[in-house]
Amino acid sequence: MNSDTVTAISATAIALGSLWISYSQTRATRLHNRQSVKPLLEMRTIKGYDDHRAGLQVINAGLGPAIVTNSVVRLDGEAIGYWSLEVYRLVTASVPVKPKVYCAGPGAVILAGQSSFLLHLEGFRDDEHGWFWDLVTRRLVIEIHYESLYGGENFKAALSPF
Structure with a gap:
């Protein structure tokens, strides 16, 4: 496994983690907005x-x-x-x-x-x-x-x- 492969796998993992955090935050915001009304x-x-x-x-x-x-x-x-x-x-x-x-x-x-x-x-x-x-x-x-x-x-x- 060369350094380009490790960099690509790391970048993909970070992107997926960021996507999951963004989705969780959006869901929490929607729930908060529903509760606020x-x-x-x-x-x-x-x-x-x-x-x-x-x-x-x-x-x-x-x-x-x-x-x-x-x-x-x-x-x-x-x-x-x-x-x-x-x-x-x-x-x-x-x-x-x-x-x-x-x-x-x-x-x-x-x-x-x-x-x-x-x-x-x-x-x-x-x-x-x-x-x-x-x-x-x-x-x-x-x-x-x-x-x-x-x-x-x-x-x-x-x-x-x-």
């Missing part, structure tokens, strides 16, 4: 005593916007559709006071840091509005499917009944 939706039931407001709230605690792809609404264990004005009307058909609503249907964007009540009642009082608290904590389940700007992740946020 990853949304994280949380569902909460809120009963505020100071502002007399109660309801079901969705919060984007992640770093990027959440793009809603679908939602599933269950009332008393039965699936009745996706969270829309029509389903809201079904859910509240027999209640004495109509709660306020925010519909986050397919295509809706929940921005990073945004917090919205999907369903809430202002002027909430335990003695008068027990039916509403029972609705949002025991009877109603809203499951939101969402993804980041990159798409294809199929994340899910839901609050199970107590």
Whole structure:
């Protein structure tokens, strides 16, 4: 084996090593970029005593916007559709006071840091509005499917009944 062969083999090995390092760095950068815009939706039931407001709230605690792809609404264990004005009307058909609503249907964007009540009642009082608290904590389940700007992740946020 002469010196030209050793030099050629060494140059090839260094080039392959550089290619592997470049590929690894690119992959790590892509993963970091995905994580830096990853949304994280949380569902909460809120009963505020100071502002007399109660309801079901969705919060984007992640770093990027959440793009809603679908939602599933269950009332008393039965699936009745996706969270829309029509389903809201079904859910509240027999209640004495109509709660306020925010519909986050397919295509809706929940921005990073945004917090919205999907369903809430202002002027909430335990003695008068027990039916509403029972609705949002025991009877109603809203499951939101969402993804980041990159798409294809199929994340899910839901609050199970107590």
